[in-house]
Amino acid sequence: MLLKELIITELIKLRKSYFVFFLLGFNILSVLIGSVIFSANREVFKNDGNQSLVLWGQGSLYSSQLFFPMLIGVLCAVSWQFEEKDRNWQRMSIIPVKKNMLVLAKFFSIQIFTGMNQLLFLALFNLSAFVLRVPDIQVWNFTLWCFLGWIGTFSITAIQMFFSIRLRNFSFSILLSAVGAILGLMTLFVGDFLFNIFPYSQIAVGMRARTLTNFSVQEFILFCVMSVLFSVFALSLSVKLLNNRED
Structure with missing residues (x-):
């Protein structure tokens, strides 16, 4: 079978799990928490021209550093359980599919x-910024950071x-994703270098959730x-x- 097929x-399998609703729920929760914290402290930033950055930092930190890594853990666990269920692994092993193709198919479908x-x-962030009447939304900047955050999901997946x-x-396996997310959160208090190299922090690094500034050349590399x-x-x-697995 071709990788595309x-x-x-894999996408058909995951679609039947209604994960789109989980994605929507997690993102609503993240943006809501960030918006509430921003609103509670808005007077502090009233005369600050960077209100949109503050709102971004509040919302993206919870999403990228805590909720999203755990959600990826759930996605990966569900994806592989399709093969474990009803001993599907044994049936799958006789199909002419290379193990690397199977792993890549699951990886890219989750991505x-x-x-x-x-x-x-x-989309939800821009909606919250509109509702809260936050001035000077840096749409293209935030779009770029979202894309880089997506790149950061590769290692976690x-x-x-x-x-x-x-x-x-x-x-x-889901528990380990939660542990990884919490450890990533703890690196915020340890130091920038550890935060920047820890795998479960890569989404937050890409989304610039902590620094709220664009990458330097060294940071990007x-x-x-x-x-x-x-x-x-x-x-x-x-x-x-998988190549060494017998049962």
Whole structure:
């Protein structure tokens, strides 16, 4: 089977899980929390020309650093459980599908959902900014940061896919995504360098949720290198694990 056909098959499976509603719910919650915190402290920023950045920081931090990594964990766990359910793995093993193609198909299908998540967040953020009458919305800047945040999801998806295949346990792999998200949140208080290289912080790094400024050249290179390294390493481990699996 071609990779494109496998991706379409995976998307059909995930679509039946109604994950679009989960994406919508998580994003509404993130934007709502950020909007409430912003509104409660708005007087402080009343004469500040960066109100849109403050609102972005409040909303994107909760989404990128806490809710979204856990949601990716759920997506990966559900995606792999389709193969574990009713011993589907045994039937799948006789189909002429290379293990690397299967892993890539699941990876890219989940990335399509994470891309949808970023679009939903951007739309809801702009809606909240309109309702709160926040001036000078930097639409193109925030759109770029959403895209970079999507790039940051690659490493988390790859790692969570490995956990799902390795553990074969729906709940525990999701628990690990929650632990990763919390550890990523803790790196905020440890130091910039650890925050910038920790895999579960890459969404927040890409969305500039902490700095609220564009990447410097050095920061952008580090971000790209970390995303590629974590993704390639975790996906390679997943393929190796499947090739060695007997049951």
